[in-house]
Amino acid sequence: MSILWFFILIPVLTITGILFTKDGKSARVVAASGMFIQLILSVVLLILYYAQRNAGNTAEMLFFTDLVWFPALNIHFTTGVDGIAVSMIMLTSTVVFAGIFASWEMEDLAREFFISLITLATGVFGFFISVDLFTMFLFYELAVIPMYLLIGIWGSGPKEYSAMKLTLMLMGGSALLLVGLLGIYFNSTLEDGRHTFNLLQIAQLQLPIEAQRYFFPFTFVGFGVLGALFPLHTWSPDGHASAPTAVSMLHAGVLMKLGGYGCFRVAMYLMPGAANEMAWIFIILTTVSVIYGAFGAVWQKDLKYINAYSSVSHCGLVIFALLMMNKTSMNGAVIQMISHGLMTALFFALIGMIYGRTHTRMINEMGGLMKVIPFLSVAYVIAGLASLGLPGLSGFVAEMTIFTGAFQHPDTFHRVATIIVTTSIVVTAVYILRVVGILLLGPIKNEHFEHLGDARWYEKLSAGTLIVAIAGIGIAPLWLSNLISGSLSPYIVKLTGAISGLNF
Amino acid sequence: MRQELLLVLITLVVLMADLALAPGKKHLVVQIALWLFGALTITGFLPVKEGSLFGGMYNTSPLLAGMKSILNIALLLVLLQSVKWLQKTENFNKAAEYFILLFSTLTGMDFMISSGDFLMFYIGLELATIPATVLAAFDKSRNASAEAGIKFIFSSALSSGILLLGLSFIYGTTGSVYFPDVIPAFGTSSLHLLGFIFLLSGMGFKISLVPFHFWAADVYEGAPVNITAYLSVVSKGAAVFILVLLLYKVFSVIQHQWETLLYVLSVATMTIANLFAIRQNNLKRFMAFSSIAQAGFILLGIMGADQAGMTSVVYFVLIYVLTNLAAFGVISSISHHTGNETISSYNGLYRTNPLLSLTMMLALFSLAGIPPVAGFFGKFFLFTAAASKGYYILVLIAVLNATISLYYYLRVIKAMFIDRNDQPIAWFRSDVYTRFSLMFCILGVFFTGFFGMVYETIYALAAGM
Numbered sequence: 001m002s003i004l005w006f007f008i009l010i011p012v013l014t015i016t017g018i019l020f021t022k023d024g025k026s027a028r029v030v031a032a033s034g035m036f037i038q039l040i041l042s043v044v045l046l047i048l049y050y051a052q053r054n055a056g057n058t059a060e061m062l063f064f065t066d067l068v069w070f071p072a073l074n075i076h077f078t079t080g081v082d083g084i085a086v087s088m089i090m091l092t093s094t095v096v097f098a099g100i101f102a103s104w105e106m107e108d109l110a111r112e113f114f115i116s117l118i119t120l121a122t123g124v125f126g127f128f129i130s131v132d133l134f135t136m137f138l139f140y141e142l143a144v145i146p147m148y149l150l151i152g153i154w155g156s157g158p159k160e161y162s163a164m165k166l167t168l169m170l171m172g173g174s175a176l177l178l179v180g181l182l183g184i185y186f187n188s189t190l191e192d193g194r195h196t197f198n199l200l201q202i203a204q205l206q207l208p209i210e211a212q213r214y215f216f217p218f219t220f221v222g223f224g225v226l227g228a229l230f231p232l233h234t235w236s237p238d239g240h241a242s243a244p245t246a247v248s249m250l251h252a253g254v255l256m257k258l259g260g261y262g263c264f265r266v267a268m269y270l271m272p273g274a275a276n277e278m279a280w281i282f283i284i285l286t287t288v289s290v291i292y293g294a295f296g297a298v299w300q301k302d303l304k305y306i307n308a309y310s311s312v313s314h315c316g317l318v319i320f321a322l323l324m325m326n327k328t329s330m331n332g333a334v335i336q337m338i339s340h341g342l343m344t345a346l347f348f349a350l351i352g353m354i355y356g357r358t359h360t361r362m363i364n365e366m367g368g369l370m371k372v373i374p375f376l377s378v379a380y381v382i383a384g385l386a387s388l389g390l391p392g393l394s395g396f397v398a399e400m401t402i403f404t405g406a407f408q409h410p411d412t413f414h415r416v417a418t419i420i421v422t423t424s425i426v427v428t429a430v431y432i433l434r435v436v437g438i439l440l441l442g443p444i445k446n447e448h449f450e451h452l453g454d455a456r457w458y459e460k461l462s463a464g465t466l467i468v469a470i471a472g473i474g475i476a477p478l479w480l481s482n483l484i485s486g487s488l489s490p491y492i493v494k495l496t497g498a499i500s501g502l503n504f
Numbered sequence: 505m506r507q508e509l510l511l512v513l514i515t516l517v518v519l520m521a522d523l524a525l526a527p528g529k530k531h532l533v534v535q536i537a538l539w540l541f542g543a544l545t546i547t548g549f550l551p552v553k554e555g556s557l558f559g560g561m562y563n564t565s566p567l568l569a570g571m572k573s574i575l576n577i578a579l580l581l582v583l584l585q586s587v588k589w590l591q592k593t594e595n596f597n598k599a600a601e602y603f604i605l606l607f608s609t610l611t612g613m614d615f616m617i618s619s620g621d622f623l624m625f626y627i628g629l630e631l632a633t634i635p636a637t638v639l640a641a642f643d644k645s646r647n648a649s650a651e652a653g654i655k656f657i658f659s660s661a662l663s664s665g666i667l668l669l670g671l672s673f674i675y676g677t678t679g680s681v682y683f684p685d686v687i688p689a690f691g692t693s694s695l696h697l698l699g700f701i702f703l704l705s706g707m708g709f710k711i712s713l714v715p716f717h718f719w720a721a722d723v724y725e726g727a728p729v730n731i732t733a734y735l736s737v738v739s740k741g742a743a744v745f746i747l748v749l750l751l752y753k754v755f756s757v758i759q760h761q762w763e764t765l766l767y768v769l770s771v772a773t774m775t776i777a778n779l780f781a782i783r784q785n786n787l788k789r790f791m792a793f794s795s796i797a798q799a800g801f802i803l804l805g806i807m808g809a810d811q812a813g814m815t816s817v818v819y820f821v822l823i824y825v826l827t828n829l830a831a832f833g834v835i836s837s838i839s840h841h842t843g844n845e846t847i848s849s850y851n852g853l854y855r856t857n858p859l860l861s862l863t864m865m866l867a868l869f870s871l872a873g874i875p876p877v878a879g880f881f882g883k884f885f886l887f888t889a890a891a892s893k894g895y896y897i898l899v900l901i902a903v904l905n906a907t908i909s910l911y912y913y914l915r916v917i918k919a920m921f922i923d924r925n926d927q928p929i930a931w932f933r934s935d936v937y938t939r940f941s942l943m944f945c946i947l948g949v950f951f952t953g954f955f956g957m958v959y960e961t962i963y964a965l966a967a968g969m
Binding site for chain 2: 068069070071072073075134138139141142145148149152153159160164167168171172174175176178179182183185186214218
């Protein structure tokens with residue numbers, strides 16, 4: 001019984017527990033306690049992971065377990081984590097925990113809401129602990145499909161349209177992904193003639209370069225859709241804007257990270273030759289993504305749309321950094337995933353809480369909120385400052401690392417792309433400060449707003465958890481950075497080996 | 505042979521019981537038929553040895569017995585779901601006929617699966633088809649049902665004719681109808697291929713592949729809902745089994761040619777059926793197009809043309825049986841209790857009938873191939889089978905089609921869970937038989953997917969192919 005199995009088991013038990021509750025009030029208590037245990041468990045995992053590493057365990061994946069599932073096709077249920085997976089699990093459990101409290105007041109079909117939300121979380125946890133492509137794909141789809149119900153039932157605005165668009169685009173992405181995965185499977189023949197889905201075994205094998213050229217685009221774009229790769233990002237603004245608070249948090253905070261994570265762990269790691277050959281295409285696309293997302297955010301008036309476009313920009317930066325393929329930038333990419341996950345979750349949580357009070361998300365209809373709801377407003381400013389990369393918060397660590405790494409490339413193409421991407425920081429500052437100025441400062445525009453109540457205990461708990469995590473990374477980034485960079489070596493070896501032609 | 509003999513015996517017992525029972529005790533017919541058939545389903549799982557009878561006309565093997573067991577389970581579920589309908593006054597006196605006709609078609613299918621020459625195959629096919637057309641017209645007082653029967657018998661006769669023409673070509677060119685004699689004499693000359701194409705077209709009618717699918721939607725819509733379930737699950741499943749057996753055993757010489765044909769058929773079937781399904785509002789028509797599209801997916805597994813391909817097809821049919829019958833169980837239960845058969849009448853169903861809605865949702869997710877239900881595994885293995893032969897483009901088309909299919913499956917889920925309705929279908933309690941069948945289906949849909957042993961068992965059975 002590996003500790004990793006508990007990451008699946010506890011959500012499943014929580015769902016079962018919720019089924020036995022009578023009403024929404026007890027359902028949310030069960031959900032919160034289940035996810036609290038999950039949060040504790042992920043801290044335990046982190047400690048155990050460090051203990052193992054300090055004891056000199058240098059295996060690529062720790063807590064490795066391997067169960068045969070479908071022997072005829074050599075499909076296994078294989079679990080294991082490296083430092084990157086551990087940090088993603090930490091992120092997920094934090095955001096889910098905060099998300100439960102952000103939806104504390106859920107009234108309509110509350111039990112069903114928490115069940116769907118935790119099903120989504122189960123998919124995400126399962127994805128991060130999987131080492132087998134089949135189980136990875138299974139959990140990936142499991143994470144995507146509850147979104148339809150979550151947005152469709154509990155969403156707002158044109159929710160049915162947004163839910164359908166999001167589901168179909170993500171499922172279309174997973175269609176491409178499936179072809180890519182099958183291609184990888186049938187091109188990875190073990191010594192005994194069987195094929196394998198096991199990531200580590202495939203990484204040892206070196207896929208033929210023709211197969212890499214054919215299947216890399218499928219796999220990369222398939223994951224890229226979930227990572228909001230331009231021009232396949234259009235589901236994201238609509239989906240996030242229509243989703244209920246906790247779902248926006250979880251989706252922008254965690255689910256979009258599945259895309260970036262899959263891009264480098266599956267597509268780039270297993271097909272380094274093609275990754276090097278085709279990186280330029282995707283570097284151009286992600287550069288567009290970063291700039292376009294930032295400018296898109298400037299033009300929006302709806303708080304959720306602003307944040308959704310900002311997510312497109314920041315997630316584009318993740319994939320951009322991965323494609324730079326050196327240790328510094330990839331390290332930055334993973335930190336950016338976590339940093340963006342936390343701050344965007346905080347943003348969406350706060351937007352949900354503000355909307356719950358003012359009943360509008362249009363920034364020009366609000367103003368001077370700092371005077372009436374100081375806690376939420378200060379939290380909003382903190383999220384904003386993290387987003388534009390203020391030193392001392394997580395965003396700075398991530399972006400600094402990415403740009404330093406990206407600029408290590410001596411050639412013109414990479415440098416120009418890096419310079420263009422770097423300018424997005426300025427645009428980010430524009431839309432963040434503009435929102436802060438209009439929304440929080442200035443006179444109170446609407447007299448109804450003068451009697452708004454500030455955050456309740458559960459809202460403080462939700463926002464506080466995320467702020468502590470953001471500041472924790474910003475103040476002491478090295479523990480996270482070491483955790484990640486220790487696990488990046490095999491990736492760097494594969495990717496740089498492919499350039500020098502040693503290792504196709 | 506045990507299976508077929510017992511089936512004939514049960515048919516006769518039901519007939520006798522109907523004659524012998526006093527008019528006041530006719531309701532016992534249903535009980536007798538159900539219990540006897542349930543017992544038969546269980547005996548189907550007893551181990552079977554490989555063997556043949558009548559000079560090779562009739563073969564049996566563990567794999568064939570497994571296929572028959574899948575069909576038995578499917579028919580048993582259909583019977584359970586139709587008890588409520590049979591208890592209605594207008595059907596009360598026809599219950600025995602219903603069982604006799606259904607058992608006859610199943611006997612035909614069993615012979616077809618076990619056939620060792622084209623003669624036995626054709627007799628089995630006709631025995632399976634003709635009673636089915638009668639069943640489609642079972643509600644003879646309803647115009648739509650009578651129309652469905654007529655349409656079905658005409659198109660069946662036509663397809664049988666075409667199939668027979670193909671068989672006569674094959675007989676003419678090889679000089680035999682006996683499979684072991686046909687195999688070495690068969691080749692790639694034009695007449696051989698023409699005969700094969702006619703045969704495949706005839707089978708295409710039975711499986712309702714595009715462009716041979718025109719009868720399906722009207723017949724499915726007009727027939728009583730349980731017969732629709734039967735046609736879309738048992739008939740189609742049996743036809744798929746016999747097709748895959750014929751292709752793998754008899755026509756393996758022209759594997760390259762039939763793979764090309766299936767490629768085209770499968771792309772056309774998936775795409776066209778999906779596009780039509782989007783526009784349907786009647787649930788029976790909707791399920792008709794959905795099941796046509798599923799047949800297109802099955803062809804991908806057939807193209808694997810090896811042990812894994814055979815396994816993926818049998819495994820998928822098993823999952824399809826459980827999944828589709830879960831969906832039809834809900835549809836028939838609602839139809840019997842309230843008479844509603846349209847998607848829009850399901851608006852707001854979750855708030856009044858949560859369990860039925862959840863069952864329907866799981867069934868539709870399984871049809872769309874979404875984890876954690878078994879449809880995901882079934883589809884994944886079909887695609888794996890096709891990809892093993894290098895048909896990646898076909899797999900891509902299929903997966904994109906699966907995404908389109910998700911759109912219309914989600915329409916039903918949207919109606920049940922999201923749409924508001926001032927007058928939703930009121931709460932009602934389904935009858936005990938339907939509830940049992942739905943529970944069986946849902947447990948099966950989880951079990952067959954997650955437990956690798958189901959797949960492994962079928963894989964071991966398919967070893968001899």
